Amino acid sequence: MKKINPIKVGILGIGRAGYEMHIPELKRYAKYFEVAGCCDIDAKRRKLAKEATGCAVYGQYEDMLKNPDIELISIVSRSPDHLKHTRQALKAGKIVFLEKPVAMNYGEAKKLKALHDRYPGKLFLRHNRRLEPTFQHVREIMASGLLGKIHLVKLHRHFFQRRKDWQTILDCGGGLLNNWGPHLVDHAIRMVDAPIKEIWSDLQLVSSLGDAEDHIKLLLKGANGRVVDLELSYGSAILMPEYVIYGDRGALTADAKEIKLKYVEPGYKFKVGKADRGTPPFGAVSYNPEPIPWVEKTIPVNPSSGLAMNDIYKCLYQAVRENVPFPITIEEGMEIVRVSEHIRKKTAFEYPTADQIYQFPPEKKSGK
Numbered sequence: 494m495k496k497i498n499p500i501k502v503g504i505l506g507i508g509r510a511g512y513e514m515h516i517p518e519l520k521r522y523a524k525y526f527e528v529a530g531c532c533d534i535d536a537k538r539r540k541l542a543k544e545a546t547g548c549a550v551y552g553q554y555e556d557m558l559k560n561p562d563i564e565l566i567s568i569v570s571r572s573p574d575h576l577k578h579t580r581q582a583l584k585a586g587k588i589v590f591l592e593k594p595v596a597m598n599y600g601e602a603k604k605l606k607a608l609h610d611r612y613p614g615k616l617f618l619r620h621n622r623r624l625e626p627t628f629q630h631v632r633e634i635m636a637s638g639l640l641g642k643i644h645l646v647k648l649h650r651h652f653f654q655r656r657k658d659w660q661t662i663l664d665c666g667g668g669l670l671n672n673w674g675p676h677l678v679d680h681a682i683r684m685v686d687a688p689i690k691e692i693w694s695d696l697q698l699v700s701s702l703g704d705a706e707d708h709i710k711l712l713l714k715g716a717n718g719r720v721v722d723l724e725l726s727y728g729s730a731i732l733m734p735e736y737v738i739y740g741d742r743g744a745l746t747a748d749a750k751e752i753k754l755k756y757v758e759p760g761y762k763f764k765v766g767k768a769d770r771g772t773p774p775f776g777a778v779s780y781n782p783e784p785i786p787w788v789e790k791t792i793p794v795n796p797s798s799g800l801a802m803n804d805i806y807k808c809l810y811q812a813v814r815e816n817v818p819f820p821i822t823i824e825e826g827m828e829i830v831r832v833s834e835h836i837r838k839k840t841a842f843e844y845p846t847a848d849q850i851y852q853f854p855p856e857k858k859s860g861k
């Protein structure tokens with residue numbers, strides 16, 4: 494049995510993600526991690542963090558970075574601050590677990606890559622939805638060949654939300670592309686499974702109360718001919734299945750719990766293999782010249798890895814302490830940002846430049 498050497502973690506940002514995801518996930522893996530520090534500019538949140546973890550709390554990030562016991566910083570601050578906070582932590586000698594979006598644009602992603610190369614083995618990207626069980630299981634089925642050659646993948650993540658927080662405001666770094674986008678653009682890229690040859694996209698603002706997009710349509714075409722069609726939307730009151738996959742021997746639909754399959758048995762050979770130039774008989778007989786022996790099944794979602802989204806910290810421990818490759822590489826993180834930037838540039842939304850982006854908390858103007 495490998496000896497466990499727990500990692501002491503400092504969490505930056507005790508917000509929805511810091512408090513409701515990171516703290517419970519770290520508690521779930523308490524044998525691998527100790528929460529040694531929490532930092533938030535908001536005193537009430539520091540109190541909550543102290544009650545939840547018993548750790549030291551800080552109002553200033555720089556003070557938490559000075560704690561020599563803390564080995565790893567989980568960066569869960571607002572999106573526009575991610576690069577700056579990552580640089581500070583790496584410079585202070587810490588390992589970094591960085592929330593998505595890992596960069597606001599491709600220029601930032603390149604800076605992140607430079608940091609990654611300068612501090613080898615120290616930067617890990619939290620694209621935790623890579624571990625969504627349905628995503629993993631569907632990918633296994635696609636790779637097994639059960640559905641034949643896959644030509645079309647439809648990904649839907651539909652909600653109807655009238656959100657009004659900073660994640661809906663452009664100059665706060667909001668917009669669905671920065672919010673859920675990194676997860677689903679990642680899924681779309683992985684589903685193409687080949688270099689991307691064509692990208693078409695559309696962004697709209699439907700139901701959120703800010704000025705940023707809340708509806709994304711993305712079409713990717715790979716060098717393998719496969720099309721991935723993604724709809725990620727806060728403006729869709731009727732929900733479609735999260736996954737619909739079409740191949741030349743079957744199809745599936747899937748949601749969080751179940752996968753519905755319709756396929757012909759592996760090894761089954763279609764009898765009629767050629768088209769006929771003659772005049773066809775009346776009726777639809779020639780549309781399906783032989784009955785297709787479909788198998789239809791519903792199976793529970795159960796990927797072979799046994800991992801779920803809240804196991805990402807386990808992967809992080811294994812990467813830091815046991816040299817197991819982390820599931821998301823820096824190159825994959827950069828590709829997500831590259832595709833997102835491509836989508837952004839093709840739209841009417843006016844994305845602020847880095848120096849226009851709202852820094853949190855807003856600086857007080859003198860004389861007011």
Ligand SMILES: NC(=O)c1ccc[n+]([C@@H]2O[C@H](COP(=O)([O-])OP(=O)(O)OC[C@H]3O[C@@H](n4cnc5c(N)ncnc54)[C@H](O)[C@@H]3O)[C@@H](O)[C@H]2O)c1
Nearest residue numbers: 506507508509510511532533534569570571572592593594
């Ligand atoms: N991976 C996921 O599934 C997931 C889910 C939700 C959010 N996120 C990401 O996490 C980040 C935070 O999102 P959120 O919803 O928790 O936001 P939030 O606004 O709820 O929380 C941010 C917290 O950070 C604190 N903060 C901001 N700047 C700070 C600073 N300089 N020093 C100390 N504290 C600071 C704020 O006071 C607040 O408590 C975002 O980048 C978001 O994209 C990821």
